[in-house]
Amino acid sequence: MQHIIDRFVKYITIDTQSDPNNPNFPSTEKQWDLANVLFKELKDIGMENVTLDDNCYIMATLPSNVDYKVPTIGFIAHIDTSPDYTGTNVKPQFHPNYNGEDIVLNKEENIVLSPSYFDDLLLYKGQTLITTDGTTLLGADDKAGIAEIVSAMEYLIQHPEIKHGEIRIGFTPDEEVGKGAHMFDVDKFGAEWAYTMDGSQVGELEYENFNAAGATVTINGKIVHPGYAKGKMINSMLIANEFIAALPQNEIPQETTGYEGFFHLHAMNGEVEKTVLEYIIRDHDMELYQGRKAQFQKIANDLNEKLGNNLIEVEINDQYFNMREKIEPVMHIVDIAEEAMKNVGVTPLIKAIRGGTDGSQLSYKGLPCPNIFAGGHNFHGRYEYIAAESLQLATDVIVNIAQLTAKKYK
Numbered sequence: 001m002q003h004i005i006d007r008f009v010k011y012i013t014i015d016t017q018s019d020p021n022n023p024n025f026p027s028t029e030k031q032w033d034l035a036n037v038l039f040k041e042l043k044d045i046g047m048e049n050v051t052l053d054d055n056c057y058i059m060a061t062l063p064s065n066v067d068y069k070v071p072t073i074g075f076i077a078h079i080d081t082s083p084d085y086t087g088t089n090v091k092p093q094f095h096p097n098y099n100g101e102d103i104v105l106n107k108e109e110n111i112v113l114s115p116s117y118f119d120d121l122l123l124y125k126g127q128t129l130i131t132t133d134g135t136t137l138l139g140a141d142d143k144a145g146i147a148e149i150v151s152a153m154e155y156l157i158q159h160p161e162i163k164h165g166e167i168r169i170g171f172t173p174d175e176e177v178g179k180g181a182h183m184f185d186v187d188k189f190g191a192e193w194a195y196t197m198d199g200s201q202v203g204e205l206e207y208e209n210f211n212a213a214g215a216t217v218t219i220n221g222k223i224v225h226p227g228y229a230k231g232k233m234i235n236s237m238l239i240a241n242e243f244i245a246a247l248p249q250n251e252i253p254q255e256t257t258g259y260e261g262f263f264h265l266h267a268m269n270g271e272v273e274k275t276v277l278e279y280i281i282r283d284h285d286m287e288l289y290q291g292r293k294a295q296f297q298k299i300a301n302d303l304n305e306k307l308g309n310n311l312i313e314v315e316i317n318d319q320y321f322n323m324r325e326k327i328e329p330v331m332h333i334v335d336i337a338e339e340a341m342k343n344v345g346v347t348p349l350i351k352a353i354r355g356g357t358d359g360s361q362l363s364y365k366g367l368p369c370p371n372i373f374a375g376g377h378n379f380h381g382r383y384e385y386i387a388a389e390s391l392q393l394a395t396d397v398i399v400n401i402a403q404l405t406a407k408k409y410k
């Protein structure tokens, strides 16, 4: 297991944070640092047709070792780490044979990773936990996924007795800023289906995600001296308040779970003359999702009618859709992953993602792409951790999927 730990550490100590405010692609130059390392490493372990394109996408092939036709399958992970928290100077800490107690990440700053708050730590009692030193994120999201895919390919190359069809692997930049799938060349990838290795807890297997929109509400007011304002001033902030209050008050992230959708106000900026509200709208069910967008627009229309002058403008843009629609016609690809997990002693946890993945966009680009656990927890912050055993289990799942697919098509 030391080998995969070393590989993981090599990746997480290379800073690859992406930047939502940079329109370039990739959004940060430093993502090339890991891409270049991976490009070389994939050649070194014996992968074929290794490419790193101008947009920082890596692809490589493990050729089939059987003499009959098996569908080409793919495994995908992302190179970048979240803009939410620094990934500079990651110093991983190792906690072998974790005893289930508090872990002091940083003595000076009194930063403690505690199972009394993060109870899923107890799932990994007796295992080797890898944590941060409390000053950075860890980067298991998604360098665990990369380490697992590379390790699985290396294992298959070293064990030609394990039979498999052609396997394609892809590493993408800028997933954390929502663009990982944007420049992904599905035709060049050439797989019939793929899996992103980008989930959290061991066993996670996901093929449903939100339908998602972003919405901007702009409210135009009128500024007048407050002493002479009667009948003249229009305070856009007070209208914004009415708009906010007209939405269902309990359909917000902190009040919803499972398949419940929501409206989430994530930014507001106002003065008397102009207030801008930024929302995201989410629902797994397409009909309910369309209904939410219509409801949102109707609140603005009703207020405009009441107040006159078209003071409120609404702009709603679809961001991504639930991949379920694209996966259900090919459910065997989920079944194979589920069976592979069971084969290596992992209990599958099939659930709907309350978010999106690169896989949802890829599924709509013609590459059906469920999501499999990579093993990390508490992504995007200083409490991120992963058990070394999870790195190994996910690697085993990939190997097993390759093997099972070849078996099924014999």
Ligand SMILES: [Zn+2]
Residues within 6 Å of the ligand: 078, 141, 142, 175, 198
């Ligand atoms: Zn991720």
